[in-house]
Amino acid sequence: MGLEPFISRRGFLRAGVLSGSLALAGCLDGSDPVFQEISFEESHLVVRLHDEHAVEQLNLIAPDGSIFSQSAVATGATTVRIEMLDLREGLSSYDHYTPGKYELVAILPERTVTRELDLRPELQVVDVQQRPDATSRSDFAQLEVTIENVGTASTWVYEFAYRGVPSRRVEDRFFFGPGIPYLNKPSQPAEIILGPNETQTYVGTGLPLLFDAESVESCYEVIEATILVGVASGEVIEKSIQISMDGEILLSSRNEYACTDLSIQLIEDNTGYSGDGT
CATH class of the missing domain: 2.60.40 (Immunoglobulin-like)
Incomplete structure (x- = not known):
């Protein structure tokens, strides 16, 4: 049995708490020059980058191919928090991500690096x-x-x-x-x-x-x-x-x-x- 959720205009939720790294298509290890760890913390998808990264922007692509979020990365910053879930107390609307496969795209000066994230409760x-x-x-x-x-x-x-x-x-x-x-x-x-x-x-x-x-x-x-x-x-x-x-x-x-x-x-x-x- 399924129900269509009531979605506000933003159309997506922030994600909850996940201890440990998110399952990726491809492991994160010391040889990855960009992503150090990707996890859920409270209402955000938290992306931690290696210290010497050259990432200028992170794009999160939704399962339908649309851009879920775009986040500029400040010089020297190694952590980017992407809000995924918004449950507002006492209100009649909320935002909820669409479960499925997302792509996290790191934009560097001369190339891009992509990681696939499977976000499903x-x-x-x-x-x-x-x-x-x-x-x-x-x-x-x-x-x-x-x-x-x-x-x-x-x-x-x-x-x-x-x-x-x-x-x-x-x-x-x-x-x-x-x-x-x-x-x-x-x-x-x-x-x-x-x-x-x-x-x-x-x-x-x-x-x-x-x-x-x-x-x-x-x-x-x-x-x-x-x-x-x-x-x-x-x-x-x-x-x-x-x-x-x-x-x-x-x-x-x-x-x-x-x-x-x-x-x-x-x-x-x-x-x-x-x-x-x-």
Whole structure:
């Protein structure tokens, strides 16, 4: 299942945090006279050049062949930071790079040097549990989902939907525009962004485990459900889970209830997504 992301006029995002060098088509080593290291740091693609380089400008070419960015290199400078990702708190738009193969072109006085960068997020659901800090009926009806990014570029989770859960309010649909964060936690853009080789724990705003007491009132059931994870690059990943209910019944005045003790297991029948939709 895929969604077209809402993209602002700039059309691209800054990238998140990546510890270590970015995977390149061709290794960087001591024999490379230009590039020393290329990595993600927070919101930027960071290019470190050798001390004796003669680079005057760096161009980053997008997968469609257009120029993503042009950066002049000051004399003596060895580090260039290219903004790749922009998630603005409280606003209704953002910028997100298009996953795919980029070309980083170093322009020297008499030649150019090109390196290929493969920028693709790949997210996987690695853990699901009842919200551990729950203190209210609404909290107990929420799930905490841990996501790992095993790709080469950053993105973020913006919302959760569910299939097969008792609450129809969260059934198989997202409420806001793709990419706009709709989460209980985390709340800060720097924490929402999920960089390569990182994990992050998210709690959505929905109440997927809020039961209707008119149909059943029991905390001794086992159900299977599917979590739908909305990703800012426009993809949706799915993960099947088994929920075993136990504990006390917390009944509301609206004849809805949550259970205080849930055990959740991942069902290994789904995979994550790669940023190009494959």
